[in-house]
Structures are given as C-alpha cells and as structure tokens.
Amino acid sequence: MSETREMLREAAERLFEKHCGAETMHRADGGEFPQALWRALTEAGYAAALVPESAGGPGLEMPDALSLLFSAGRHAVPAPLAETMLAGWLLSSAGLVPPEGALAVAPVREGDVPSVSRECGSWRLQGKASRVPWAAASAAIVVLARFEGRNLVAVTAPGDCRITNGANLAGEAREDVDFSGARCSAAAETLIDPAALHALGAVMRSAQMAGALQSVLETTVQYAQERVQFGRPIGRFQAVQQNLAVLAGQTAAATAAAEAGIEAAARDLDSPAVAAAKIRAGEAAGIGAAIAHQMHGAIGFTQEHRLHFSTRRLWSWRDEFGNEAYWARRLGGAVAAAGADRLWHGITAAG
C-alpha cells in the first residue's frame, strides 16, 4: 500500500470512528442529516477528494481518493460522501468548480436519460432520474444530461425539481427526481459518458461493500469470542469456525476485487476489472451478510444492535449502479464475443 494511502486510511479511520457513533447512526437512520460528520469530512478534504488541486480539491491521486471509501464503508458513514466525490469528479471533467455542500449525482439508473435545452439564454433540464441518492438533502444535483448528441454536466437546485421521497434498505435517501424544466446554475460539456459515470459509481460501491464486510467480519468474530453457550464461547465450535472462515474468504475476495477495480478505474473505466469488482463484491455482500446474521442469532436481528447498519447497506449497495447480473452480463458478453481462445488473454489483461 502506498504511504499516502496508508496515512489517509489512518486519518479517515480516526475521523469516522469519532463521528459515526451509535447516536449519530441511529439519528441518521431516522432521516436526520449528520451535520457534524459532514463538516468534519469536508474540512478533511474527503468530499472533494476527486477534484483536482487547481479547482480547489486536495490534489489526491484517484486510487488514493477512492480508497477512502473502504473506510467509509467500514464505518457505514451515513452521508453522501461517495456521491459528493462522484459529483466533484463529474463537475471537474467539465471544468466546473463544485459548489459547497453535499452533492447528488444523476442519473444512477441505466434507463434514465435526462436532457438539457437552451431557452432564452438559460439552460433547463428535462426528463427524470430515479433512485437518486440524497437528492433532497443535497446543496445541488449534478446531472449528466444529453444535449444535441453530446454530454453536458448541468447543475441544478433540488428546490427546482419535483422530488419523491424514498430510501434504500439502509434508510439512505434514494429519491425519484422529475426535472421538468428545472433551471441550471451552470452547464458545460464533458467527455464523460453515462457508462463511465455508472462504472465509477460501481467501483465506489464495491469499495464501500468491501469495507462493510471487513467491519462485519470483525464484529462477528468478536461476538463469537464473547457469546457463551453450552459453557464456552460459540467461536470454539467448529461449525461456527467454518462459517467464519467462509466470511473471511468472502471479505478478502471483495477487498481484492475492489482494489483491482480502483486501480483499473484510474486508467480505464471500461476495464473488465471494474465489472469484476462489482460482481465479486456484490456476491460476497450477500453471502457475508447471511453468515454474520446467522452467527449473531436473534440479537443481530434487532434494531438496537449495530450489525444492521452494515448489513442493510450491503443488501442495498449490491443492487446500486448495476447488480452482479448486470455487470456479469456485460463482462460475459464481451468475453463470449472475443471467443474461447482469447479467454485467458482477457483475464490476464484485466490485471
């Protein structure tokens, strides 16, 4: 691991440890935006981690910046850090300077194609975007929109849009946004296309899932060492040990896949490693969450226990920015088209 990344990781762990305590988590679960956490991670430069130094960002290399999301996932950070990073990246690609505050990005679902039009010298957004993370709570919604066959980054205010409230299984806001003529405070052309936006979002969720699995593994191992049944800690039973070994394997696989996805994303968002990250981490999420709950028994199934902050996110994140089947269909289609005799070449080229 690079020295920068290790220093960043240690700092992020300290920050999230301090600001994602039980009270913050439960209040965020009830729909309250965690202001203190958000201030702290903005001051640390995390929200603008993908914004270049020239545009006011902290000047991190892309892989180092994305690696912050392992820590964010470990602590189930109940705020739009990944989304604001993604918005910053998108804005920078169009030469726009990110506004202050939490930012939302749209579209996040493949079928949604918002567009912009120019009316009386001002830009206006048309169309809809579904399941937009944190749309209403954001300071601005950053939209990748079509305009005369090109891609534009347009910035609008949530107050100008019709927003239908909603949430994912973890209670994180996921809202349907109807732009229907919303005014844009800025708009500029970008070379990023919707597929690339989708791909970077998928890599981000992969890293978050790997982080969440790391924390689920630690929590579950610790519980197995403390919980006593039949006169000994349940972690002494082989049946339990075998399950925890599987959980450890899935966690290691998700972490490795997400790391590979992050490295590839900095070079080429069309890389097979990007698809592989979301496929592998998403599969691990389902298996890992199931084992963690089985090992915790009834207590892990309650609201007062903290396990669900991670597992409900795992169940949500695996389906966001394309689920395993979505990415496997794409990757498998490309592999089949290249042909059987290129299969191994394709795998080694993926890193």
Place this chain on the structure above:
Amino acid sequence: MASMDNLRFEPPPPFAAGELLRAEVRAFLAEHLPKRSITDGVGSWGGSNREFSRKMGARGWIGMTWPKRYGGHERGALERYVVLEEMLASGAPVSGHWVADRQSGPLLLRVGSEEQKRAILPRIAAGECSFCIGMSEPDSGSDLASVRTRAAAVEGGFRVNGTKLWTSNAHRSEYMILLARTGEAGEQRHGGLTQFLVDLQATQGISIRPVHNLAGEHHFNEVVFQDVFLPAGNVLGEVGGGWQQVTSELAFERSGPERFLSSFTLLVELTRALGPDPSERGRIALGRFVAHIATLRRLSRSVAGMLQAGTNPAQQAALVKDLGTTLEQEIPEIARQLIDEEPDRDSTRDFVAVLARTMMNAPSFSIRGGTREILRGMIARGLGLR
C-alpha cells in the same frame, strides 16, 4: 482488529516486466505444446511429460527462484507465477516436475545438506527429476501428526517400515520425501517426526501399487516400506524436526494458480460451446466466472509477493485454496446447466468430453493439499478463534 492482520493480503507488487515474460511463455507454448487429446491431464495439471519438462528446464522455467549454483535462475516469485499460470491455462503437461518445483526443491533448499542440494536441485531444474510426497497413510490423512511409518535408528542410518497412501505419481518419480516417526510424539503430538530423501529406484524393499481413482486414472499409489534401510545421509533437515518442516512446506502447496485453474479447460470449452452471442444466462455465468478468476489471480499474486518478501502467509494461502477450489468445483456444475448435453468421456465433442473428465476429477480438488475443513480451521486460527 489485531486478529485480522493475520489474514491481510498486501496488494501484489507492480510487475510490468512480467508481461514480457508472459509473451515469451506464450510463444514457447505455441511452438512446443504437445499435440494430444484435449482431455489429457484435465484436473491433474496437464499430466506428466518428461520431454516437455526438459524443454521447460532448458528455458530456465523450473527452479526459477533458486540460486544459480544449484541450477536455479535467481528470478522472483512473481516471474515464476507468470510461468505457472500460463502453463496451467494452456493445459500444458507440467505435473511431472510440478511437485519438485513447488515444494520438494524449496524444502531441500531450506533444510537440505550441501551434498543433497548439489546432487538433486540441478536435476530438478533441468526437468530430469520428479518427486512425490510421502505424507499421507492409510490412517493418517488430515491428521498428519498421527503418521505411523516408523524409521528406527540402526547402525549407519534408519530402518523404515510402514505404508504411505494416496501418493500421487510415485510410479513416475525418482524421489519421495518421506515423513516418518523416529521418536515419541510428546504432548503436543508434533515431536519425533523426521523427513527423509528416498531414491525410489535405487532403494531395496519398496513396493509401489497403483490405486485407480473413480475416473479410472492412475495417479495415486500405495507405497509399502518393508525393512528399508536409509543411510543417515538421507535424513532431510533435522531428526525430529519433521513437523516444522512439513508445515512450512504446505504454505507453498496451497496458494498457487493450480488451486483455481483445475477446471479452466472446461471454462474455455464452455465459452466455445456457448458461441459468440450466448443467452443471457450464458453471459451472466461467463462474466461471473471471469470475475472470480480475476480476483483469485490477484489474491494468489499477493501471496506470491508476500513469499517473495520473506513472510510466511500460510493462512492467506489456505484462504486462497478454499476460495479457488470452491470455484473449480462450481464450474462443471454450472456449465452442465448451460449446455444441454450428457457428459461422456469418449465423446468426440470437446465440451462433452472435458465436462465428463472435469466432473469426475472435481471431488479431489477440495481434498488434495489439505481438505476444505482443515483449511477453514486454519483460517479460523488466523481469526483468533483457535
């Protein structure tokens, strides 16, 4: 927190030079890969072919990491990794030198006498010398500490009596590394074990009997030692130090690409059978397999990097093998649901024949080299649970 550090995987070191080597290996394979039936060696690392092993030796691709004075080439573990995975992915017949290159040679290098090293390592590196592993016995499989083969000290050496079982390739090997009891086990059960270098062809009193597997193939053997005299010079390492030596050998045995590529030939044939424009189910299955293999490659290269850096990633190796063999066993189970054919070893259609052979070899994947349950126990130890 601290417990998790035992299972930490360092990112594989960047290795751009590996791509040059990869191209060299591919060019070599294009020229020298023997023409034969596609099912030969499925599930058993391509089968044995002394001629091919010699060619690899001549290219410097056996004993790659060993010192030059013992016939090695002083290259890195990651370079070796590239050669291994290219060989396995192409189905090349590498099982003749596989065990010697992977674990017997490195063990000799670590604990062997100068004389043993000079006599044997250059022959392995030349592709001239096969090894088999004399660990398992009729009553000692996973519980290796319970071995009963006895080596009693006598004038000038040891007299060995006992039976080894499941000894792959004993009938095609020049040497066995034998694990035998030379003393009392002690309270920890791990004492009193010693490893010996056994020349299978020149030693009197050894009989080798084939044990055919359920596919009708002959890899396994039963090897009986009856009053076999081994000179003191054949002790490998320390008398009584066998347990320590054996367990360090196993880290090398568990993390390589042979632990996730055993069904790769079937995956290639599945891709061919599905064609360039497969059904949605076919695409999803292929994409998932590729994602799994790409991830396993990274984990396996990470272990190679850690071995190169001199650490002992035994628990990480166990984890890679557990994940890898699970995938190897899933491939035939999923492939058969995608192509509506009955598996048949004698079929002239490649997919059908390879499916049959892979399916029949699949049970061994999670048994050989440490059973799934033993590996998961090791991972649990890494987690601090044992």
